[in-house]
Amino acid sequence: MSSVVRIGNAQGFWGDRGSAAAELLAREPDLDYLTLDYLAEVSLSIMAVQRDRDPNAGYARDFVEVVRSLADYFKSGGRCRIVTNAGGLNPQGCAAACVAALAQAGIPPLSIAVVSGDDVLEVLRGNVDFEISNCKFENLDSGQPLTDVRDRLVTANAYVGAAPIVDALRLGADIVITGRIADPSLTVAPCVHHFGWSLTDWDRLAGATVAGHLIECGVQVTGGISTDWLEMPDTADLSFPIVEVDEDGSCVVTKPANTGGFVDERTVTEQLVYEIGNPDEYLSPDVTVSFQSLTVQDLGDDRVRVSGARGGPAPTTLKVSATFRDGFRAAGMLTIFGRDAVTKARRAGEIVLQRVRNAGFELRDSFIECLGTGASVPAVPSRIDESQFLETVLRIAVEADDRLAVQCFARELMPLVTAGPQGTTGYAEGRPHPKPVFRYWPCLIDRDLVHPRVELVSEGDVPRPTVGRVLLPVTERLCGTVETMGKSARPASQRPQRLGDLAYARSGDKGTGANIGVVARTPENYGLLLAQLTAERVGEFFASMGASEVIRYELPNLHAFNFVVKGILSRPLRVDAQGKALGQALLEMPFGDQP
Helix, strand or coil: CCCEEEEEECCCCCCCCCCHHHHHHHHCCCCCEEEECCCCCCHHHHHHHHHHHCCCCCCCHHHHHHHHHCHHHHHCCCCCEEEECCCCCCHHHHHHHHHHHHHHCCCCCCCEEEEECCECHHHHCCCCCCCCCCCCCCCCCCCCCHHHCHHHEEEEEECECCHHHHHHHHCCCCEEEECCECCCHHHHHHHHHHHCCCCCCHHHHHHHHHHHHHHCCHHHHCCCCCCCHHHCCCHHHECCCEEEEECCCCEEEECCCCCECCCCHHHHHHHHCCCCCCCCCEECCCCEEECCCCEEEECCCCCEEEECCEEECCCCEEEEEEEEEEEEEEEEEEEEECCCHHHHHHHHHHHHHHHHHHCCCCCCEEEEEEECCCCCCCCCCCCCCHHHCCEEEEEEEEEECCHHHHHHHHHHHCCHHHHCCCCEECCCCCCCCCEEEEEEEEEEEEHHHCCCEEEEECCCCCCCCCCCCCCCCCCCCCCCCHHHCCCCCCCCCCCCCEHHHCEEEEEEEECCEEEEEEEECCHHHHHHHHHHCCHHHHHHHCHHHCCCEEEEEEECCCCEEEEEEECCCCCCCCCCCCCCCHHHHHCCCECCCCC
16 A cells, blocks of 8 residues: 555536646556546536436536546556546446447446445435434525425435545446535545545544545646736646545645646645635535645645544434525626727616516516626726726616516627617627526435445446634734735735735635635734734625625634635625635725735
């Protein structure tokens, strides 16, 4: 057994670069495992629509093409094992398609395992008998009872952990295809199998979970969506990452030599604080992880060691990602050019909505945005007077219970081409089309109600089927120096004008709330942020966007914070419905020596 297991990632979401797996294995042919993550919260609802049209669908067909692209690698004797959640709602169908693709490409027979059993839709619908009184499936964000939406449920899948993947690897699977699996578990399972860890070896499982968290979003840890993205070299060739996990659960994050981007203390820490909720109680199906004791050490040459994770027993419940139908939606855009462009655009948008009302239709929600003027994050006012904008993109989005109301909106938008203000253009995409709305319903389910299954497939087979406030004292930096904190750290003598002079940030969605991770650019900056970047101040900054509560979590070991901003994503018609711009918005907060 090697003292290190090398695990790469070549897919951060459904729609990521399909060529990444072949490119990574061409550069690093001796990888032990390759993970590919395809599933976001509402991905399975899209797959459900596809499966309704075609019973053989319901999985990420892109993955079949990835397998096909690896023909030369496998023919040359490559033995990297692949673990992916591309199976979605139909991992058996995905496996069958992969078997066919391998045969067509003339690839030597590979063993494929299917992990299923995460589908708990019939349990939530009440069609399965059970006797657990505390399993009521309330919405984790709102507390709303499931009875309000039960008859509209489309999907319900529990986040399963690493155990069934470990079983599949022990059976000799070269490719493991799963349904809904917790993202870090795709990495945890190869570590457990390789080192023979116990599934109660909490500290080691915690370290592997951190490693999985770091690479699950692909190039985000090598420079993708970094605050300092403009400083990244060769961003056209950002490489997907690799973790080298030690037997004690610590890891080194790296990437192939001579590829774009960076792996340094800055990029790794920025990804560490991404969408983590309470950093002292990061929950996964495998382990409860504390990030509070992590150390990040920049070794140079695109190698960063992350160690010190602490783990505790896994939760007694599993999180469920359910979706339900909730009406229809459409959005359309036109470009307005000329003097008073913003005023004209807003007036044009109001005309469209008025005509829908005049036609007798009721819209449940509507939103007018003048993109290019700061409208995507209205908490940050534009520094330019609106009358000075000569160009804006008018975006109008609507939702309604009735499909006909959304169709009416779509019909009324395009007449602005001749009836709207002079300078209206950019209508090449034509009339928008109504789309069904699928809402996310997070809830919990008792582990005993989820029964993962593992099946091996070979050629010719048909597969058988209350977050607490964390207050910690400022501590000495555990590793690294000011020089390794990031190449755009500001000189101490320069008076800060905005938060971005002192920190970098990364943000993302969690239901109707958002996580905003903020990392000090220097250890000295952390003390200033600790005193001045309060939850109350962040709440005031985002109050105009509907933030109902802000919780600040402190990570002095990383000189970082995570802000959980509740309610800020409760209007999904915004162009930034997933909160990806909120971190950059917060960096624009005026920030001098005094608040």
